[in-house]
Amino acid sequence: MEFKDLLKQLANKVESLKNNLKTEEATKTALIMPFLQALGYDVFNPLEILPEFICDIGIKQGEKIDYAILKDNKPVILIECKHCKQDLNLHDNQLLRYFNISNAKFGVLTNGIVYRFYTDLDTQNRMDKKPFLEINLSDLKEHDIEELKKFHKSYFDVEKILNSASELKYLKKLKARLSAEFANPSTEFVKFVSKNIYNGTFSPKIIDQFTSLVKRSISSCVNDIVSEQLKETIENGNENSPQQTKETSEVEKTQTKQIKTVETTAIKLNGYYIVKSILRTVIPVERIVYSDNQGYFAVNIDNLWYNVCRLYFNNPANLRIMLKPDNKIISMSSLDDIYKYSEQLIETAKKILMTI
Numbered sequence: 001m002e003f004k005d006l007l008k009q010l011a012n013k014v015e016s017l018k019n020n021l022k023t024e025e026a027t028k029t030a031l032i033m034p035f036l037q038a039l040g041y042d043v044f045n046p047l048e049i050l051p052e053f054i055c056d057i058g059i060k061q062g063e064k065i066d067y068a069i070l071k072d073n074k075p076v077i078l079i080e081c082k083h084c085k086q087d088l089n090l091h092d093n094q095l096l097r098y099f100n101i102s103n104a105k106f107g108v109l110t111n112g113i114v115y116r117f118y119t120d121l122d123t124q125n126r127m128d129k130k131p132f133l134e135i136n137l138s139d140l141k142e143h144d145i146e147e148l149k150k151f152h153k154s155y156f157d158v159e160k161i162l163n164s165a166s167e168l169k170y171l172k173k174l175k176a177r178l179s180a181e182f183a184n185p186s187t188e189f190v191k192f193v194s195k196n197i198y199n200g201t202f203s204p205k206i207i208d209q210f211t212s213l214v215k216r217s218i219s220s221c222v223n224d225i226v227s228e229q230l231k232e233t234i235e236n237g238n239e240n241s242p243q244q245t246k247e248t249s250e251v252e253k254t255q256t257k258q259i260k261t262v263e264t265t266a267i268k269l270n271g272y273y274i275v276k277s278i279l280r281t282v283i284p285v286e287r288i289v290y291s292d293n294q295g296y297f298a299v300n301i302d303n304l305w306y307n308v309c310r311l312y313f314n315n316p317a318n319l320r321i322m323l324k325p326d327n328k329i330i331s332m333s334s335l336d337d338i339y340k341y342s343e344q345l346i347e348t349a350k351k352i353l354m355t356i
Contacts, residue, residue, distance in 0.1 A: 003152060003286045004145050006038040011137040014113055018084045021112075027084045028066070031112030031137075036079075040153030040286065041069060048153075053078070065098045075104040076158065077151070082111045092116075092129075099127040105158050106151075113137050117151075119165050132165040132172075154284035185214045267319075267335070268297045271311045274338045275299045279308065279349050296322070306352045308345055324348045 014031065021027045033043045042048050053068035053075060069077040080095040082088065088109050099107040099118065107118040107127055116131035135144045147168070150161050181189045191202055194210045202210075268290075276288045276299070283301065290297060291304040297311040298304065310322040312329070319332040323344050332338070 002289050003038065003040075003149060007137075007140065007145055007148065010034050010038060011140045014137050018113065021084050024081060024083045027112040028081050031084065032067075032079075032081055032110060035110075035112070035115070035137075036067070036069075039148070039151055047073070050075075063098070065095075068104070071156070075102055076156075077106045077108060078102060078104045079108045079110065082109075084112045086111050088114055088116060092118075096127045096129075100125065106161070117165075119162060121162075121166055121169055132168045152286070154286060182215075182218050185211050185218075187211075190214050262292050262294055264292045264297075265313070267316055268292065268311060268313050271297065271313060271335055271338060272299055274335060275309060275311075275345060278339070278342045278345050282346055282349055283353065301349060301352050308348050308352065309341075325351070 010031070017030050021030055036043050036049060048070060050068045050070055051066065052064045053066075054064055065078050066081040067079040068075040069079070078095065078098055080091065080098065082091055088111055092109055095107045095109045095118065099120075105119060109116045109118070109131075113136065115135040115137075117133040117135075118127050118131050120126055120128060121132065122128050133147055135148060147164070149155060150157075150164060187207055190207060190210050193214055194202075198206065198210065200206065272290045276285060279288050279299075287302055288308075289300050289302065291300060292298075295312075295314075297313055298307045299309050299311070300306050301308060307324050309324055312318075312320040312322070319335070319337075320329050321332060321338065321341065322329045323341055325348065330341075
């Protein structure tokens with residue numbers, strides 16, 4: 001299953017699980033460990049994730065943090081866990097103490113639903129007071145998934161994440177500043193946007209006048225943008241004639257019926273796992289996905305547009321494989337025959353990677 005799908009699946013479970021989790025340990029087991037697994041880590045391997053990581057603080061010995069994600073036997077991410085109904089604002093000081101005496105570059109404070117990511121952008125080796133990233137699984141957005149993907153084991157790169165963290169920090173501040181200015185424009189903002197329009201002196205009376213005008217202008221601009229986008233959507237939706245729309249609708253109904261009859265059988269999945277095991281030498285396994293269609297089962301990179309091969313396994317007595325990009329269909333006597341085409345599959349995957 002793809003990274004995005006794993007996260008969405010976990011997010012969908014949050015609402016049904018949270019009222020049944022009575023302890024912090026239950027929160028870890030039901031929500032936090034699956035989250036770490038979605039990030040590609042083996043939660044049962046202490047060389048990757050070490051539970052109860054010891055962080056001695058001064059004379060206080062044996063202080064422990066819930067988890068440390070390790071790289072080359074050194075902690076790179078510290079994770080402090082709380083019960084799912086705990087207010088995280090009451091617990092960031094504990095993570096701060098652990099972070100400041102460790103060599104980790106990132107700290108995560110979580111209750112299994114909200115994940116706050118910290119680093120040391122303001123002062124080196126001292127955790128920032130505010131997180132550069134906050135993810136709420138109860139309100140998971142597409143851009144959240146893209147940011148989380150940077151913490152996946154396969155993509156983890158400290159420098160890239162730090163650069164991204166710096167951008168997120170300033171984007172958050174800019175967004176807050178703009179939102180405040182749009183809601184209640186400051187004198188400086190009013191002067192800035194009006195100075196090329198009004199050539200006179202900005203007296204208090206003129207400032208009051210232009211403050212009102214600026215607020216109305218902002219509101220008008222936002223409405224115009226929304227209206228234009230709605231207009232384009234409606235126009236694009238009405239491009240087809242009634243007859244074309246009817247025909248399209250019939251086609252969609254037929255496709256829907258076809259999709260419902262597709263059965264992802266065990267033999268298809270076994271073929272997929274073999275191809276996946278071959279390709280994992282050149283590409284992270286979470287990028288190797290499949291799409292099951294009416295006539296064939298495709299193994300893809302990232303999405304259905306990038307086929308590495310197609311498996312024709314609807315008839316177990318007549319197994320066939322189509323190798324890309326030649327589109328040559330070859331009969332096979334068994335699933336093991338897929339291994340015969342390992343080199344070609346790998347070469348196809350490499351070519352696809354160069355284009356995306």
